[in-house]
Amino acid sequence: MLIRELWSYHRGYVIIKVKGTGLEEFLNRAAAKGIYLWDVERLSRELLIAKVSIADFRQLREAVRKVPVTVRIRQRVGLPFWRQKLSQRLVLLAGALLSLACIYVLSSIIWFVQIDGLERLDHDFVTGILQEAGVGPGAWRNSIDPREVEKYLLLRIPSLAWAGVRLRGTLVEVALVEKTEIPDDEQLPGDIVANRNALVTQIIPFAGTVLVKEGEAVTEGQVLIAGALDPHMPSPGDDSGRYLRAAGMVRGRVWYRGFGEASVVSRVSRRTGQSCTGSRLTAGRWSWQWGDVEPPFRQYEEEVETRGLVLPRFGWELPIRLETIRFFELVTETVEIDLETAKEAALRRSWEAIAAKMTPGAEILSQEVDVTTEEHSGEVLVRARRTVEVHEEIGVFRALPGETPEETWEGSR
Amino acid sequence: MVKAFKGRLLQNLTDAFELPADVVLNLPRITITGSLQMLIENHQGIIAYEPEKIRIRTRQGETVITGTGLKIDSLFAGEVRINGRISGIEFRHSRG
Numbered sequence: 001m002l003i004r005e006l007w008s009y010h011r012g013y014v015i016i017k018v019k020g021t022g023l024e025e026f027l028n029r030a031a032a033k034g035i036y037l038w039d040v041e042r043l044s045r046e047l048l049i050a051k052v053s054i055a056d057f058r059q060l061r062e063a064v065r066k067v068p069v070t071v072r073i074r075q076r077v078g079l080p081f082w083r084q085k086l087s088q089r090l091v092l093l094a095g096a097l098l099s100l101a102c103i104y105v106l107s108s109i110i111w112f113v114q115i116d117g118l119e120r121l122d123h124d125f126v127t128g129i130l131q132e133a134g135v136g137p138g139a140w141r142n143s144i145d146p147r148e149v150e151k152y153l154l155l156r157i158p159s160l161a162w163a164g165v166r167l168r169g170t171l172v173e174v175a176l177v178e179k180t181e182i183p184d185d186e187q188l189p190g191d192i193v194a195n196r197n198a199l200v201t202q203i204i205p206f207a208g209t210v211l212v213k214e215g216e217a218v219t220e221g222q223v224l225i226a227g228a229l230d231p232h233m234p235s236p237g238d239d240s241g242r243y244l245r246a247a248g249m250v251r252g253r254v255w256y257r258g259f260g261e262a263s264v265v266s267r268v269s270r271r272t273g274q275s276c277t278g279s280r281l282t283a284g285r286w287s288w289q290w291g292d293v294e295p296p297f298r299q300y301e302e303e304v305e306t307r308g309l310v311l312p313r314f315g316w317e318l319p320i321r322l323e324t325i326r327f328f329e330l331v332t333e334t335v336e337i338d339l340e341t342a343k344e345a346a347l348r349r350s351w352e353a354i355a356a357k358m359t360p361g362a363e364i365l366s367q368e369v370d371v372t373t374e375e376h377s378g379e380v381l382v383r384a385r386r387t388v389e390v391h392e393e394i395g396v397f398r399a400l401p402g403e404t405p406e407e408t409w410e411g412s413r
Numbered sequence: 414m415v416k417a418f419k420g421r422l423l424q425n426l427t428d429a430f431e432l433p434a435d436v437v438l439n440l441p442r443i444t445i446t447g448s449l450q451m452l453i454e455n456h457q458g459i460i461a462y463e464p465e466k467i468r469i470r471t472r473q474g475e476t477v478i479t480g481t482g483l484k485i486d487s488l489f490a491g492e493v494r495i496n497g498r499i500s501g502i503e504f505r506h507s508r509g
Contacts, residue, residue: 028458031490040485042462050485 004038012078014057018048020069033063054080110139111170119178121159126176129156135165135172144172189243190399192225194218198252198394208246224250224395243400250395253365256357256388260349262342264380266335271301274329282321297329339382343371346384354388362392441471445502450486451478451495459485459493467495474507 018026023046030037030052040050052060060071086093113136115126130136133152135144146165153163153176164175192208200216208225212218227246278291295302303326309318347369367388374381420438427437435442435455444452453469453476460468460475462485467478483497 024459024462027462027485027488031458031488031493034490036487036489037485038487040462040488042464042484048462050488 008038008051008053009078012054012076012080013051014054014073015049015051015075015077016057016060017072017074018050018069019046019072020067021046022067022069023048026064026067026069029063029067030060033059035060035063049074051077054078107170108141109170110135110141110144110172111137113137113172113174115174115176117176117178121157121176121178126153126157126174129153130172130174132156135174141167141170149174187245188399189227189245190397191223191227192246192248192250192395193398194220194222194224194250194252194394195396196220196254196394198254200224200250200252200394201391202251203248204250205246205248207244208248210248212250218252218394224248227400246397248395249393251391252394254358254362254390254392254394256354256390258350258353258386258388259384260346260351260353260386261381261383262345262349264337264339264342264382266337267332268335269299269330269332272329272331276327278325278327280323280325282319282323284319291325292327293325295327297327299330299332301328301330302326303328339373339380342380342382343384346371346382347386350384350386354386358388358390359392362390365389365391439472441469441473441476443476443502445499448480448499449496451499451502453493453495455491456493459488464497469493473504475505477501477503477505479503 020026023042026048027037027040035052035056037050037052037056040048042048057073064071113127113130115123115130118126127136130149130153133149135149144165144167146167149165150163153165153174154160157163159179160176161179162177164173166173166175197219198217200212200214200218203210203212203214203224205225208227209229210224211226212222212224218224225246225248227243229244274297276292276296278289278293280287280289280293305324305326307322307324309320350369367386369387370385372383372385374383423438426432427434434440439455441456442454444454446452453471455472456476457470457472460470462468464483465479465481467483467485469476469478478495478499479501480497480499483495483499486494486496488494
């Protein structure tokens with residue numbers, strides 16, 4: 001029935017109200033004339049409502065002229081009536097068309113550009129590049145070819161790994177992926193050199209020319225793996241040869257010597273508890289002082305506390321300072337410790353001396369300790385000499401002098 | 414007398430040749446869908462129309478439909494469709 005409703009709406013129909021005594025007569029006559037009536041409803045003895053198409057309605061008056069009924073239009077339904085109404089209101093029609101046109105035009109313009117995935121690149125910079133490619137607020141949608149814009153972005157911004165451009169209505173979504181860049185200083189050409197004197201035990205080169213052999217003794221600063229493609233090149237700065245970044249692991253045996261000593265008798269300074277305080281107020285070139293500004297003790301420790309006046313609101317420091325000086329009297333005492341404790345202290349110091357020079361986590365192959373006790377002008381001294389042989393990484397990278405990243409030639413390409 | 418004879422003859426012919434009676438004899442063809450809708454083809458007009466009772470003239474006499482909320486859904490020359498709660502159908506034969 002929906003089809004019938006739609007069709008009749010399209011063709012237009014009227015709802016008529018038929019009043020009178022010969023309602024059945026009216027129906028029969030109409031039907032006999034081939035007039036199609038539908039949704040006929042009898043409301044009372046003398047009242048009937050029906051629907052009839054516009055075309056049939058014209059014939060209806062003619063058909064029922066002799067029947068004692070009156071036919072009135074109750075309602076006009078359908079598109080033809082709308083058309084008629086609209087034709088009387090041309091301005092309204094024009095306005096509707098104009099607003100439709102406006103919506104169409106405005107929706108075919110780019111309003112927003114959204115850029116995602118920026119890490120190191122500047123947003124304004126990318127916006128500028130997009131403008132060059134014709135993408136920006138106000139551009140016509142049709143004039144944008146996302147594939148072309150992607151290509152242009154990749155051409156103009158070398159640090160991009162990927163670019164995706166998508167039109168979504170009036171929004172342009174630009175997704176960027178930046179290349180994971182190797183920092184410039186890690187691209188410089190150079191050599192692997194020894195960072196200490198050692199005996200080479202293992203060489204694993206990744207790039208470059210190995211210049212030393214396993215079992216060879218090397219000195220600090222000696223080139224182990226050269227970055228020069230031709231290691232017999234006259235000079236590293238010569239443009240005739242190409243240099244690359246040497247890489248590799250070089251391990252070797254390294255000997256460390258450490259020395260530590262401890263005295264059985266040690267002198268310790270200690271505060272006696274006596275102290276005094278002095279103050280000095282400085283304002284520009286003038287200064288006032290009170291209390292004990294000069295130390296009254298033969299042996300003393302000094303603590304100075306300075307307070308300045310700062311205006312917190314502006315961060316200005318006013319040229320007024322107050323210094324509080326405290327003096328503590330000291331006394332030197334001689335403390336005697338037993339030989340074993342002194343030995344331990346000497347050993348510990350000798351180890352600390354080595355640990356400071358050694359690569360942390362180096363493999364210790366052997367160590368020798370030599371402890372001596374000496375009588376020295378009445379004092380007993382314990383001396384510890386320690387020799388440690390370790391196995392550790394001895395190669396470090398040293399960049400070629402005067403190289404800039406632009407001149408880099410990467411071995412991997 | 415002649416009319417009655419012609420009618421009988423047509424009736425016999427229809428039976429003999431198994432022709433559809435509604436075409437040959439111009440009899441009404443009534444289709445009822447449940448008790449909600451009724452389609453009468455070959456009707457000859459509406460005698461009375463009330464929401465409780467509709468009388469329709471047909472070739473063989475009168476068809477009376479009773480029920481509640483009866484409504485003429487559509488009316489054509491030769492075809493009438495009735496909606497509503499149909500409770501009874503009665504055929505009243507005219508003497509002719």
